[in-house]
Amino acid sequence: MKNILIVSSEAIPYIKTGGLADVAGSLPKYFDKEKYDVRVIIPKYKCMDEKLVPQLKFACHFYVNLNWRKQYAGIFKAVNDGITYYFVDNEFYFAGDKPYNNIYEDVEKFAYFSKAVLESLPYIDFEPDIIHCNDWETGLLPVFLKTTYGSDTFYSNIKTVFSIHNMRFQGRWKMREVADITGLPEHIFNSNELEFYGEANYLKGGIVYADEITTVSPSYAEEITTPEGGEGLDGLMLERRKHLSGILNGIDYSVYNPAKDKYISCNFMSPDKDTNKPYGKEVDKREFQEKNGQKADKNAMLIGIVSRLTDQKGFDLIAYVMDEILETTDIQFCILGTGENQYEGMFHYFQSKYPDRLSVYIGYSEERAHQIYASCDAFLMPSLFEPCGLGQMMAMRYGTIPIVRETGGLKDTVEAYNEYENTGTGFSFTDYNAHDMLHVIKYAESVFKNNKKAWNEMMVRDMNKDFSWDASARRYEALYDRLTEK
Structure with missing residues (x-):
C-alpha cells in the first residue's frame, strides 16, 4: 500500500x-x-x-x-x-x-x-x-x-x-x-x-x-x-x-451526469431514436431561455460561458465583436462568472443593450452552471492560454458543442469539426484574433441551423467521450x- x-x-x-x-x-x-x-x-x-x-x-x-x-x-x-x-x-x-x-x-x-x-x-x-x-x-x-x-x-x-x-x-x-x-x-x-x-x-x-x-x-x-x-x-x-x-x-461523472443531474429541469442521456439527439435538452433550453428573459426560440443558437472573467479567458476578443454577433445573427448568450471589473461591466453593458439576447449572472452558482451546460447549444472558450480547462469537458458531457481556441488542454480535448468526413467534437480557431473567433462562431451557427443531422451526431460523439478521472x-x-x- x-x-x-x-x-x-x-x-x-x-x-x-x-x-x-x-x-x-x-x-x-x-x-x-x-x-x-x-x-x-x-x-x-x-x-x-x-x-x-x-x-x-x-x-x-x-x-x-x-x-x-x-x-x-x-x-x-x-x-x-x-x-x-x-x-x-x-x-x-x-x-x-x-x-x-x-x-x-x-x-x-x-x-x-x-x-x-x-x-x-x-x-x-x-x-x-x-x-x-x-x-x-x-x-x-x-x-x-x-x-x-x-x-x-x-x-x-x-x-x-x-x-x-x-x-x-x-x-x-x-x-x-x-x-x-x-x-x-x-x-x-x-x-x-x-x-x-x-x-x-x-x-x-x-x-x-x-x-x-x-x-x-x-x-x-x-x-x-x-x-x-x-x-x-x-x-x-x-x-x-x-x-x-x-x-x-x-471531471467527476457522478457530479456531471445529465441523466441524474438534480439542477436541471429535464434529465436526459440516451439519444432520441428519431432525431439522434439527446431528448430533454430542448426542454432545458426552452425553460432556461424563458427564465432568463430571452426569446424561447429553439432555432436561435444559445451559447454559454462559465468562467473567471479575466484576460486569460479571451474576453477582450469577445468585447471586440459582441455587437457584430448580436446585430448580425440570431445567437443568444448566457454568461456566468466573476472577475475583473472591466469584463463584469462589459457584460452588464451588453445585457442592457440586448436584454432579450444576452443574460448575465455575476458571481458563481453551481446550479446555474449545470443549467448552462445542459441548456446551451454551444459553449465558448476563446482562451489566450488554457492549461487544461474543465468547462469544455463538462459542456461536452451534456451534448453542448465547444467553440475553443487551439491552446493547452483545449487543443487536447476538442477535435475540430470536419464537414467532409463528418468527424470532430467541436469548433476551433488557432490565432488569437477576434475576427477568427467570429468566423468560427458564425460557421458553427450555420452548421447548427443548416445541418442538424451533423450537429446532432456531433452532440452524441461529445456525450460518448470519456473525460472521467x-x-x-x-x-x-x-x-x-x-x-x-x-
Missing part, C-alpha cells in the same frame, strides 16, 4: 474558487484503493461551505516555528465520499471571507501552511510515501522538506510531486521578507533556486525542489517550455523537462510507482 498525501489550497466539496478544487477533491476517489491510500489536506478556512463544517472533528494541535514566530496549528479531520480530509486550523491566517487575499499576506499564509502540513505528519499518524503539491501556494513544501527537514529520518524517504495548474500565478514577493517569514537558508535565495528577477518565487521553488513535476494537459506541458508559455520560467522548465509530464485533468488516475498511479521505485 502506497500512502499519498495531496496538499492543496482548496478542494471540493469544502472550498472552491477554480479548477484546482475540482482536481484535489475529485481525483482521489479514482485511485485503486487496494494499492493507494490517498488523503487530502487543505486549510480550514472560515469561508468554507458552512453546511460541511459540522462533520469536521478535532484531531490534534501543535505549534509551528515559522522562523522567529511560533504559530498554533490545529488539525481537523473528516471523511467525505470515502476520502480522508485533513484541515489545518489557524484563525490568524484562515479567518478571512475569501481564501486568497493580498500577495504580501498570502506568501506568509501559505509558507505557514506548507510547514504546518509537514509538522502535522507525526501527529496524524500518516507517513506518506509521496506528497503531491499543487500550485505556488504549496511550492515551498518541497523546499522545506529538503532543507529544514532534510536531516530528519522521519522525512528522509518522502518524495514530492508538484503540479502546475497555471504557470502565470507564481507567488512572488520580496526576498528579504520571504527569508524573514520562512527562515529558509540564505544560500538558496539565488537565481538557480528561489530567486526570480530580484524576488522570491514560490512556484520556482516547487519546480526546482520537487522530484517530479506535472501539469494538467500534454499540450500545456510543451507550451510552458517555450518563451510564449513559460511566463519567464521556460529555461527552468526545459532544464527539468525529463521530470515533467502532462496529465490531462478529468479513471484514465488520469492510472497515469498518476504509474508516476507514483516510478517515483517510489527509484
Whole structure:
C-alpha cells in the first residue's frame, strides 16, 4: 500500500474558487484503493461551505516555528465520499471571507501552511510515501522538506510531486521578507533556486525542489517550455523537462451526469431514436431561455460561458465583436462568472443593450452552471492560454458543442469539426484574433441551423467521450510507482 498525501489550497466539496478544487477533491476517489491510500489536506478556512463544517472533528494541535514566530496549528479531520480530509486550523491566517487575499499576506499564509502540513505528519499518524503539491501556494513544501527537514529520518524517504495548474500565478514577493517569514537558508535565495528577477518565487521553488513535476494537459506541458508559455520560467522548465509530464485533468461523472443531474429541469442521456439527439435538452433550453428573459426560440443558437472573467479567458476578443454577433445573427448568450471589473461591466453593458439576447449572472452558482451546460447549444472558450480547462469537458458531457481556441488542454480535448468526413467534437480557431473567433462562431451557427443531422451526431460523439478521472488516475498511479521505485 502506497500512502499519498495531496496538499492543496482548496478542494471540493469544502472550498472552491477554480479548477484546482475540482482536481484535489475529485481525483482521489479514482485511485485503486487496494494499492493507494490517498488523503487530502487543505486549510480550514472560515469561508468554507458552512453546511460541511459540522462533520469536521478535532484531531490534534501543535505549534509551528515559522522562523522567529511560533504559530498554533490545529488539525481537523473528516471523511467525505470515502476520502480522508485533513484541515489545518489557524484563525490568524484562515479567518478571512475569501481564501486568497493580498500577495504580501498570502506568501506568509501559505509558507505557514506548507510547514504546518509537514509538522502535522507525526501527529496524524500518516507517513506518506509521496506528497503531491499543487500550485505556488504549496511550492515551498518541497523546499522545506529538503532543507529544514532534510536531516530528519522521519522525512528522509518522502518524495514530492508538484503540479502546475497555471504557470502565470507564481507567488512572488520580496526576498528579504520571504527569508524573514520562512527562515529558509540564505544560500538558496539565488537565481538557480528561489530567486526570480530580484524576488522570491514560490512556484520556482516547487519546480526546482520537487522530484517530479506535472501539469494538467500534454499540450500545456510543451507550451510552458517555450518563451510564449513559460511566463519567464521556460529555461527552468526545459532544464527539468525529463521530470515533467502532462496529465490531462478529468471531471467527476457522478457530479456531471445529465441523466441524474438534480439542477436541471429535464434529465436526459440516451439519444432520441428519431432525431439522434439527446431528448430533454430542448426542454432545458426552452425553460432556461424563458427564465432568463430571452426569446424561447429553439432555432436561435444559445451559447454559454462559465468562467473567471479575466484576460486569460479571451474576453477582450469577445468585447471586440459582441455587437457584430448580436446585430448580425440570431445567437443568444448566457454568461456566468466573476472577475475583473472591466469584463463584469462589459457584460452588464451588453445585457442592457440586448436584454432579450444576452443574460448575465455575476458571481458563481453551481446550479446555474449545470443549467448552462445542459441548456446551451454551444459553449465558448476563446482562451489566450488554457492549461487544461474543465468547462469544455463538462459542456461536452451534456451534448453542448465547444467553440475553443487551439491552446493547452483545449487543443487536447476538442477535435475540430470536419464537414467532409463528418468527424470532430467541436469548433476551433488557432490565432488569437477576434475576427477568427467570429468566423468560427458564425460557421458553427450555420452548421447548427443548416445541418442538424451533423450537429446532432456531433452532440452524441461529445456525450460518448470519456473525460472521467479513471484514465488520469492510472497515469498518476504509474508516476507514483516510478517515483517510489527509484
